[in-house]
Amino acid sequence: EAQVTQNPRYLITVTGKKLTVTCSQNMNHEYMSWYRQDPGLGLRQIYYSMNVEVTDKGDVPEGYKVSRKEKRNFPLILESPSPNQTSLYFCASSLFSTKRRRSYNEQFFGPGTRLTVL
Amino acid sequence: RKEVEQDPGPFNVPEGATVAFNCTYSNSASQSFFWYRQDCRKEPKLLMSVYSSGNEDGRFTAQLNRASQYISLLIRDSKLSDSATYLCVVNLEAGGYNKLIFGAGTRLAVHP
Numbered sequence: 708e709a710q711v712t713q714n715p716r717y718l719i720t721v722t723g724k725k726l727t728v729t730c731s732q733n734m735n736h737e738y739m740s741w742y743r744q745d746p747g748l749g750l751r752q753i754y755y756s757m758n759v760e761v762t763d764k765g766d767v768p769e770g771y772k773v774s775r776k777e778k779r780n781f782p783l784i785l786e787s788p789s790p791n792q793t794s795l796y797f798c799a800s801s802l803f804s805t806k807r808r809r810s811y812n813e814q815f816f817g818p819g820t821r822l823t824v825l
Numbered sequence: 826r827k828e829v830e831q832d833p834g835p836f837n838v839p840e841g842a843t844v845a846f847n848c849t850y851s852n853s854a855s856q857s858f859f860w861y862r863q864d865c866r867k868e869p870k871l872l873m874s875v876y877s878s879g880n881e882d883g884r885f886t887a888q889l890n891r892a893s894q895y896i897s898l899l900i901r902d903s904k905l906s907d908s909a910t911y912l913c914v915v916n917l918e919a920g921g922y923n924k925l926i927f928g929a930g931t932r933l934a935v936h937p
Contacts, residue, residue: 742927747833749912749929750869797868813859814925816868 709734713798713817720788721825728783728820730798738801739781740765740814741773743794750797756781788824796820826851829928831913837934842903846931848896848913858889860898861912863930869912872898903935 711732720726732739740755742765752765756775770792772784781800785792799814831848838844850858858875873880875887875896886899896913913928 747929749829750927752924755924813871816870818868819866 709815711798711800711815711817713796713820715820716818717821719823719825722789723787726785726788726822728785728796728798728822730781730783730817731779732781732798732800732815733779734800734802734815735778736800736802736815737778739775740799740801741771741781741783742797742799743767743792744797744819745794753783753796788822790824792822793824794822796822827929828852828926829913829915831911831928831931833929833931835932835934837936838903840903840905840935840937842935843899843901844903844933845900846898846911846913846933848898848928848931850894850896850913850915850926852915852917852926853891853894854917855894855915856918857916858887858896859914859916859925860885860887860896861914861927863910863912865909869927872911900933903933905935905937908933908935 714729737758741753742750744750751767753771754765754773756762759778762773797819798817801814829850860872861869862872863869873882875889877889879888884901888897910930910932912930915926917924
């Protein structure tokens with residue numbers, strides 16, 4: 708089954724304790740991305756990766772790190788979590804495709820990770 | 826001003842009703858447009874793309890007005906299973922890749 712998986716699904720931690728949220732996709736997608744979702748703000752992009760060893764900052768990268776050593780995996784690292792990083796996190800992946808002058812970019816999302824930092 | 830703005834709702838409608846959601850976007854360079862659906866505590870999933878000519882998928886109709894930078898979604902004959910949050914999404918093509926910008930969503934509750 709084609710899917711994006713994330714682990715853990717739920718995590719409660721304390722300020723300053725390093726954590727990693729894993730993300731894996733089995734669709735051979737080049738593009739992967741991390742979002743956070745907060746009430747009233749919608750999904751905001753944290754980091755994205757266009758391919759192996761190619762990563763770049765999204766709109767809200769502060770306090771996060773990522774790596775892309777393999778095509779299928781894109782872990783999100785919080786070196787020193789703080790309470791303002793309490794949020795719902797989604798990993799997503801997609802192919803690039805262009806048709807004429809338009810680009811279609813359906814993103815497939817993982818099930819989400821609900822993180823609480825105390 | 827937010828890049829993509831939606832009425833947060835909730836829209837509370839009876840089964841069988843027709844309901845319309847609107848969305849405005851600020852960047853005129855936006856290339857393509859989508860509606861995603863998100864069920865409570867679940868991940869967003871693509872509902873439909875939005876084309877300039879308008880497009881229909883069963884009970885769902887999407888419209889795009891580039892001049893007014895406005896997107897709409899019409900749901901006819903609402904079902905209980907349509908209850909969800911609907912996310913307006915705009916795709917910007919920049920630097921060789923596509924960036925999706927999400928609205929905060931409009932919540933729909935369909936009741937018996």
